[in-house]
């Protein structure tokens with residue numbers, strides 16, 4: 312029986328999918344006990360047992376076989392958490408008789424062992440059957456029980472993993488929604504700015520018309536005045552448009568990818584050398600957009616506050632963690648200067664939404680590092 316336990320332990324800790332593992336265990340148990348076959352049931356939500364695998368393999372017809380809670384010897388084993396033996400079992404469910412290969416009136420000897428869960432209850436049942444009427448020795452029952460408990464560990468791990476994935480998916484949807492809302496807001500602001508500019512352009516048109524009229528009157532001095540006013544308005548409108556668009560536009564949203572987006576942003580920073588060391592790897596859209604915004608704010612802070620000669624943006628991935636940092640060699644700071652500022656707070660909010668960590672390392676005279684670590688499913 313030690314060889315059986317070792318083989319089951321290997322199967323339970325191996326790579327295969329849950330049902331493949333259960334079919335494997337059903338085969339090992341059948342062979343070790345010299346039986347004819349074994350059915351592996353999983354405990355469903357309502358306490359019913361649902362057939363998940365069998366040996367020998369029986370092709371499924373119709374919906375999967377369900378044993379109602381507590382019914383039959385498999386149900387009893389699950390409910391009571393103890394091995395249950397029956398010398399001549401005749402399951403009532405025709406589908407159940409089918410999988411066991413039973414003709415009308417035929418019976419089988421069955422041993423059902425529950426996969427017990429710490430704290431009570433069972434997560435699965437292994438049901439061994441033999442067409443030859445037989446008993447199972449105490450050693451065989453004990454070995455079968457150990458096999459079921461081992462398989463149960465894997466069943467529990469798979470359930471926990473599935474619950475974790477569901478949770479992660481829900482969380483991802485919430486985060487994606489929040490980031491999309493932020494982006495929509497930024498687009499709205501961009502549109503507002505754009506509308507504001509139409510005011511400047513309207514006055515510009517007014518000055519040009521006035522110049523046109525004055526031209527007919529031959530008043531060259533007045534024409535020159537109006538053209539100069541128009542020109543400075545045009546310069547103003549152009550400058551405002553540029554800075555508004557550079558600040559609000561996200562290249563990540565345009566499908567450039569995060570690394571390229573960071574490089575483009577770094578090139579556009581006025582009066583500061585910004586180096587980028589960014590690996591190119593896929594990140595979920597909302598994660599990329601958030602990281603881009605964080606880098607953008609950190610770089611803007613370097614420009615506005617640090618008086619630095621140089622800044623470096625680094626982007627890397629280690630396993631399922633993405634790391635972004637922005638370092639400068641500027642004046643550094645002790646505690647943030649203005650209570651009304653949004654930059655650092657916004658960064659912290661974004662990182663929190665992504666379930667990540669934000670670390671700001673700064674000392675007066677020794678520069679600043681903003682470092683973000685966020686998990687990603689990709």
Ligand SMILES: Nc1ncnc2c1ncn2[C@@H]1O[C@H](COP(=O)(O)OP(=O)(O)OP(=O)(O)O)[C@@H](O)[C@H]1O
Pocket residue numbers: 612613615616617639641642643644646647648649651652653654655656679
């Ligand atoms: N790289 C940096 N070097 C030096 N000081 C910095 C740096 N980053 C932030 N600070 C300090 O921290 C303060 C808070 O930064 P934060 O980004 O929250 O606000 P802000 O840049 O002043 O305003 P806002 O971002 O709302 O336009 C800054 O005012 C500045 O004193």
Ligand SMILES: [Mg+2]
Pocket residue numbers: 608611612652653654655
């Ligand atoms: Mg700022």
